[in-house]
Amino acid sequence: MTKYLNFIILFILLSVGVLLKDSMTISTNLLSLFATKESVEKLSIANNLGYSKEMLIAVKGFDKKSKADLREISKKLKELKHINFVQSSIVPTEEIQDYYKNNYSILAKFNDANITKEQVLQKLQALYDEQLSSVFYSSIDKNDPLALFKLENIKYSGISHKGEFITLGDYGFLIRVMTDVSPSQMSEAKELYEDVHTLLKEYPKVVAFAPFFYTVENSSKIKADVQWIIILSTVILLLIYYILIKNIRLLSQTVVALISSMLFASLISTIFIDNFNILSLAFGMSLTAVSIDYLLHYHFHNFYEASKKIDKNVLYGYLTTLSAFAVFSFIPIPLISQISSFAVLSLSFAYVLFTFVFPYLGLKRYEESNKIESVRQERKIPALIVFVLSLALFTYSAFNFKLDSNIRNLDYQNLKLLEAERLFKSNSGSKLTPVIVEATTQNKLIENLHELKSILPDTFSLASFVKDQKSCEVRQEELKAYDFARLNRLINEEASKIGFKESYFKNAYTFVSPLISCDVKELDIFKTYGLSIYHDKNIHYTIALVSDVKKIKNLSFISSIDVKEMFDRATQKMYDDLLYFGSFVFVIIFVLLLFSVRAHFIYAINYILFPLSFTMAVLVSMDAINIMHLFSLIILIAIGIDYGIYMSNSKKPTNTMLAVKYSLLSTIAAFGVLIFSTIVALNSIGIVIALGCGAIFILVKVMR
Amino acid sequence: MIQKVLLSLLLASSVFAQTYSFTELRYSDAINRSTQLEGKISFTKNGLNISYPQSAREIDYDNDTLNYYENGKIVQLPEMQSSKMMQYFDILRLLHKGDESELEGMFEIEDRSNVKILKPLGAIKNYINLIELRKYDNELKYIKLFLQNNDTISININD
Incomplete structure (x- = not known):
């Protein structure tokens, strides 16, 4: 019965998993792992306001063919699902034109100076003469013949144009498409991506870009990449278990133990940790494989046949690793704290299984070979020299250290899309940056937008189209106070005397009454300009495009959604936290090592210092160091501790060395293979672990 | 064929631009009267040039820039007026080129033997009701614009 203990434990955990499956929650929002909670909220609001849902299509050139393609593509795009509207011309939509007509008396500038009968006569006579003598045709506005109202052109500096058509600088014509797909909506993104690419296949001169293209293209690449790595x-x-160790039973029991450990940690993490992320889960599962070194050490030292309850070396190794991850579980970087918590749980469970359950499984004894060690002790390098070398490598790394704060560099580098994105950015000529503006009411929001516009007059926002309540009411009062009926009578009397057609001006200035309401309800019509209002938890939000964020950052109702700036800030904080917690972990490891290996302290600490310094020296020589490199260096510490303790306290060095070698191979199998990944984040982990394992291997072979 | 040769000459250099003399008849509904002007129009590669010799006025529209001259001296026009004029000249250039595919994007076209009726589709429908074009011997000879305010502008190509 005890032979099946390992399987029984797995069965119990699986049953618990099935029972509690509704309580297990996994977050798939990768952004929340890197950005602060506040930044994620702001980006989510920006998404609701349509930011990042825009698709841009450029047709190269300005010739006849380009224009024909532009028209054809625009027409076809309108028929696609998930597309809200297509804009290729600067001409306002009919709804916006109607809005202007209906709100003309409020929106236009109004000259409320009193006009005398003589002035009316003079102005009308000038109009009459112009009709007869001017070489240019000029029309007469029969509703406002004295030009009391003047509507200013709205200048949108974010858009360049040739005639009525929007252009992408000197590159060609531009089509702006507002979709309802955000980069996080996988199935919708895929559907629209395929529709758009099928449509554009027959237009070779056309380039398209939308943020959700990354979702579609990168996810399939990442999937293929991960499959190959698995x-x-x-x-x-x-290869390690079957060909080298030739023990299929050991393999199956180990796999079951690892699955149980992962399952145990997954159950606890997904039930008790808020927003536990899928990436942390995947990473944590790989990290569980580090626990194989406990098993290998036990196996090669025939611990399971001995009467001992505990192997001190494995216990120290486990406790030191545990302490390191326990400290990191408090770091305020969600990814690292989640993975560390998972590691604490899974490594502890694995330790318990390998130490207390495996002795009852009846595993085959390891037959020791009587081979003499290939490298004689006296030929090996003293630990002190390795220690000094490590310090030298650290010094070299410190002087060449360069941080890469761009988190996007960690993603799969989709060169084709990055190139397309660059094309649109470099040719757009727009210097405007989006910011979120908020207020408790819609009226207050419009008021805030006007305040913003008074500070930065080139701001493009709803304030370019809508008056604030206060100035609207002032205008209403002005209109009420002005005697338009008298003016109408005067105009008609004088016009008739001059020779204008009878009753031509009968409706002059009648458009001012009845007074227009100051409550603007049809704000949705400005979505064509990417402007809308989103309402959540009693707060109204909108986007404004501004030329200088620094000048307005002190306004309480403004928040920046500059993703690059957000991530730069978040990354800098991550590095600072990592340095702080990392130093703390180092101190703990020093103390624990001193306690567990005593006289062999320098020898044992080399298993941490040398892999770290060697890997860092290679990394800084190659490129800038990213957050994943740093995190992998922490995993390297966890791996190094165990080997340092095993090697320094070993009574049977040959067996220990063998255990370490197989354990290193297992680690390379779990993490090192990531070196083949094309995703920078995974590749960075792979490089660090492969280099680190290589350094440990060198130590095992050459240090005494 | 002649048009194609003409067009390629136009594209080659504005020096060889085709010049037409025309008579423009404007009807103003506000005063219920018509005025007649005689002028010359040249279509160049990137614009056009209109001159009214009797009143010594000239307009040069080239590469989205409009210059107006009175007695040889440049006169600044209000921004609104020059932007409206540029739109109008763009339409004239388009009609002269007679590019069907481009016209189809902007107008609903109705063909009646020698007469073509263009009904605006885009923003210009706020100003123009329809445009009537007449061709003789396959050459554009007459353009009439029916404006929203009941004014009309007729241009007769005399050459």
């Missing part, structure tokens, strides 16, 4: 990892693990 296969590679599995092959290497099978």
Whole structure:
């Protein structure tokens, strides 16, 4: 019965998992792992306001063919699902034109100076003469013949145009498409991506870009990448267990133990940790493989046949690793704290299984070979020299250290899309940056937008189209006070005397009554300009495009949604936190190592310092260091601790060395294979672990 | 064929621009009267040039820039007026080029033997009701614009 204990535990955990499956929640929002909670909220509001849902299509050139393509594509796009509207011309939509007509008396500038009978006569005579003598045709506005109202042109500096058509600088014509797809909506993104690309296939001169293209293209690349890595990892693990150790039973029991450990940690993490992320889950599962070194150490030292309850070396190794991850579980970087918590749980469970359950499984004893060690002790390098070398490598790294704060560099580098994005950015000529403006009411929001416009007059927002309540009411009073009826009578009397057609001006200035209401309800019509209002929890939000964010950052109702700036800030904080917590972890490891290996302290600490310094020196020589490199260096510490303790306290160095070698191979199988990944984040982990494992291997072979 | 040769000459250099003399008849509904003007129009690669010799006035529209001259001296026009004029000249250039595919994007076209009726589709329908074009011997000879305010502008090509 005890032979099946390992399987029984797995069965119990699976049953608990099935029972509690509704309580397990996994977040798929990768952004929340890197950006602060506040930044994520702001981006989510921006998404609701249509930011990042825009698709841009450029037709190269300005010739006849380009114009024909532009018209054809615009027409076809309108028929596609998930497309709200298509804009290729600066001409306002009919709804906006109607809005102007209906609100003309409020929106236009009004000259409320009193006009005398003589002035009326003079102005009308000038109009009459112009009709007969001017070489240019000029029309007469029969509603406002004295030009008391003047509507100013709205200048949108974000759009360049040739005639009525929007252009992308000197590149060609531009089509702006507002979709209802945000980058996080996978199935909708895929559907629209395919529709758009099928449509554009027959237009070779056309380039399209939308943020959700990354979602579609990158996810399929990432999927393919991960699949290939899993296969590679599995092959290497099978190779270690089956061909090298030749113990299929050990393999199956270990796999079951690892699955149980992962399952245990997954259950606890997904039930008790808020927003536990899928990436942390995947990473944490890989990290569980580090626990294989406990098993290998036990196996090669035949611990399971001995009467001992505890192997001190494995216990120290486990406790030191545990302490490091326990400290990191408090770091305010969600990704690292989640993975560290998962590691604490899974490594503890694995330790318990390998130490207390495996002795009852009846595993085959390891037959020791009587081979003499290949490298004689005296030929090996003293630990002190390795220690000094490590310090030298650290010094070299410190002087060449460069941080990469751009989190987007961690993603799969989709060169084709990055190129397309660059094309639109470099040719747009727009210097405007979006910001979120908020207020408790819609009226207050419009008021805030006007305040913003008074500070930065080139701001493009709803304030370009809508008056604020206060100035609207002032205008209403002005209109009420002005005697338009008298003016109408005067105009008609004088016009008739001059020779204008009878009753031509009978409706002059009648458009001012009845007075227009100051409550603007049809704000949705400005969505064509990317302007709308989003209402959530009693707060109204909208987007404004401004030329100088610094000048307005002190306004309480403004928040920046500059993703680059947000991530730069978040990354800088991550590096600072990592440095702070990392130093703390180092101190703990020093103390624990001193306690567990005593006289061999320098020898044991080399297993941490040398892999770290060697890897860092190689990394700084190659490129800038990113957050994933740093995090992988922490994993390297966890791996190094165990080996340092095993090697310095070993009574059977050959067996320990063998355990370490196989354990290193397992680690490479779990993490090192990531070096083959094309996703920078995964590739960074792979490089660090592969280099680190290589450094440990060198130590095992050459240090005494 | 002649038009194609003409067009390529136009594209080659504005020096060889085709010049037409025309008679413009404007009807103003406000005063219920018509005025007649005689002038010359040249279509160049990137614009056009209109001159009214009797009143010594000239307009040069080239590469989205409009210059107006009175007695040889440049005169600044109000922004609104010059932007409206540029729109009007763009339409004239288009009608002269007779590019069907481009016209189809902007107008609903109705063909009646020698007469073509263009009904605006875009923003210009706020100003123009319809445009009537007449061709003789396959050459554009007459343009009439029916404006929203009941004014009309007729241009007769005399050459």
